[in-house]
Amino acid sequence: MSIGLARLREEPDRIRQGAIDKGEDPAIVDAALALEGKRRQLLGESDTLKAERNAASKKIGEAIRTGAAPNGPEVAALRRASTEAGNLIEKIDAALATAEVELEELMLRIPNPADADVPVGDESANQVVRTWGEILAREVVTDGARWSRRPHWEIAADLKMFDLERGAKITGSGFPVYTGQGSRLQRALIDFMLDIHTAEHGMTEIWPPAMVNAASARGTGQIPDKEDLMYIATRDELYLVPTAEVPVTNLHRDEIFEASQLPVRYAAYSPCFRREAGAAGKDTRGILRVHQFDKVEMVFFEKPEASTEALEWLTGRAEVILQRLGLAYRVLLMATKDMGFVQAKKYDLEVWAPGVERWLEVSSCSNFRDYQARRMAIRYRPEPGAKPELVHTLNGSGLALARTVAAIMETYQQSDGSLVVPEALRSYMRTDRVVA
RNA sequence: GGAGAGGUCGCCUAGUGGCCUAGGGCGCCGCACUGGAAAUGCGGUAUAGCGCAAGCUAUCGAGGGUUCAAAUCCCUCCCUCUCCGCCA
Numbered sequence: 001m002s003i004g005l006a007r008l009r010e011e012p013d014r015i016r017q018g019a020i021d022k023g024e025d026p027a028i029v030d031a032a033l034a035l036e037g038k039r040r041q042l043l044g045e046s047d048t049l050k051a052e053r054n055a056a057s058k059k060i061g062e063a064i065r066t067g068a069a070p071n072g073p074e075v076a077a078l079r080r081a082s083t084e085a086g087n088l089i090e091k092i093d094a095a096l097a098t099a100e101v102e103l104e105e106l107m108l109r110i111p112n113p114a115d116a117d118v119p120v121g122d123e124s125a126n127q128v129v130r131t132w133g134e135i136l137a138r139e140v141v142t143d144g145a146r147w148s149r150r151p152h153w154e155i156a157a158d159l160k161m162f163d164l165e166r167g168a169k170i171t172g173s174g175f176p177v178y179t180g181q182g183s184r185l186q187r188a189l190i191d192f193m194l195d196i197h198t199a200e201h202g203m204t205e206i207w208p209p210a211m212v213n214a215a216s217a218r219g220t221g222q223i224p225d226k227e228d229l230m231y232i233a234t235r236d237e238l239y240l241v242p243t244a245e246v247p248v249t250n251l252h253r254d255e256i257f258e259a260s261q262l263p264v265r266y267a268a269y270s271p272c273f274r275r276e277a278g279a280a281g282k283d284t285r286g287i288l289r290v291h292q293f294d295k296v297e298m299v300f301f302e303k304p305e306a307s308t309e310a311l312e313w314l315t316g317r318a319e320v321i322l323q324r325l326g327l328a329y330r331v332l333l334m335a336t337k338d339m340g341f342v343q344a345k346k347y348d349l350e351v352w353a354p355g356v357e358r359w360l361e362v363s364s365c366s367n368f369r370d371y372q373a374r375r376m377a378i379r380y381r382p383e384p385g386a387k388p389e390l391v392h393t394l395n396g397s398g399l400a401l402a403r404t405v406a407a408i409m410e411t412y413q414q415s416d417g418s419l420v421v422p423e424a425l426r427s428y429m430r431t432d433r434v435v436a
Numbered sequence: 437g438g439a440g441a442g443g444u445c446g447c448c449u450a451g452u453g454g455c456c457u458a459g460g461g462c463g464c465c466g467c468a469c470u471g472g473a474a475a476u477g478c479g480g481u482a483u484a485g486c487g488c489a490a491g492c493u494a495u496c497g498a499g500g501g502u503u504c505a506a507a508u509c510c511c512u513c514c515c516u517c518u519c520c521g522c523c524a
Contacts, residue, residue: 043493044486047485048493053505054493056505057504057505060454060504061454061455061504064454076504081504082504256483377483377484384464385481
């Protein structure tokens with residue numbers, strides 16, 4: 001259940017249109033509406049019968065207490081009435097349970113309607129909101145000499161910064177081994193990003209488990225929808241996290257915040273594991289698409305009225321990282337059919353990698369509004385003593401490492417084959433240059 | 437992994453089949469008393485669903501079972517604590 005039955009009843013048209021805009025079948029909305037009516041009817045019948053049964057049982061207790069024989073005719077009659085109600089309840093509850101399961105399945109297939117300012121359409125409707133930095137050309141002239149920027153895997157091989165072949169040997173393809181200064185660069189980036197998000201952006205640092213249980217995987221919607229994308233330890237029913245979003249958002253599952261606690265803003269490092277099923281053959285060179293990578297993720301819990309602005313701020317905090325690293329990037333506002341099922345609004349950050357001459361997605365910043373919060377029952381009390389309401393959740397990478405590393409290598413490579421360390425990372429790397 | 441003890445309302449705790457519609461304490465909120473406060477007194481204080489409402493229903497770690505009736509009895513599982521074993 002993600003959209004909320006009350007909202008389904010109140011504004012079916014908006015939800016129907018939202019489904020159409022995202023390329024989903026709007027007929028599901030009507031089917032859900034019909035089932036919801038049936039559910040309420042059955043629930044009413046069941047509740048009435050339960051009230052009758054409870055009253056009858058109570059009478060039996062009273063009768064025995066006031067001296068009636070427990071096996072006498074008076075008690076037997078009452079018992080019969082209660083049993084009859086009980087049998088009927090059993091039948092109605094079975095029908096109700098079926099209706100609820102079906103309804104829940106339908107509700108899970110209704111997407112979160114996109115915000116009004118999101119462009120309607122597929123990939124081609126995505127909007128470039130802004131671009132930052134100099135988009136470097138592959139061909140360069142330095143001191144009169146022509147040379148071409150190389151892709152990151154060639155640089156890494158020369159400077160011994162990662163080793164894909166040995167990664168494939170010890171684990172499998174798509175599991176890079178970072179070595180020497182490459183390994184240090186990983187540490188440096190994680191440290192650097194967390195330092196900025198905590199010290200400058202005021203977020204609370206989280207170091208979450210890399211595996212979660214089924215309830216958590218269900219909470220953020222990894223199962224059942226995206227089960228193919230995850231590595232699963234079946235023996236223990238644990239799931240390797242595809243992003244820190246999963247454990248960190250689940251931190252507050254089934255919890256109620258006080259209004260004074262919000263916003264709650266986390267920055268979390270975690271390794272990320274993705275099977276990338278069906279993606280074989282795409283982006284196979286280098287570290288652009290791997291099964292294990294590292295990422296610092298930002299996760300926000302906000303009051304509903306603050307979430308629109310929070311998404312802009314969140315996106316800006318991811319941009320700060322790219323700016324400090326001196327990497328050229330652009331911000332895309334994703335169109336309805338390209339943004340995902342659960343997002344209400346989403347920005348993608350793409351960094352320019354001049355060696356492969358491509359924009360690489362390094363961050364995806366989304367506002368889920370109350371969709372995710374409903375699924376996980378994450379609420380807050382607007383006023384002390386008031387009825388709890390759903391919070392709004394947001395998250396965004398800040399940033400994903402592998403592609404950022406590729407962009408750094410390709411942006412900062414020199415004609416002599418060495419790598420200049422971005423200024424922001426020098427204190428972390430304890431050097432300003434990586435040489436062979 | 438083995439043995440034991442537990443899991444009840446925000447927290448602590450009572451509760452061993454029907455008077456539990458879950459009692460008490462702490463905390464919190466309101467009111468009274470006060471010049472103001474403390475202390476004291478009175479009242480309130482979970483979540484969800486359904487209903488115009490009065491109210492009804494569900495939830496005592498989770499799920500199943502026994503019963504007219506389950507916090508209470510039975511089964512399975514999860515978690516916490518103590519001790520032992522193993523271990524970075």
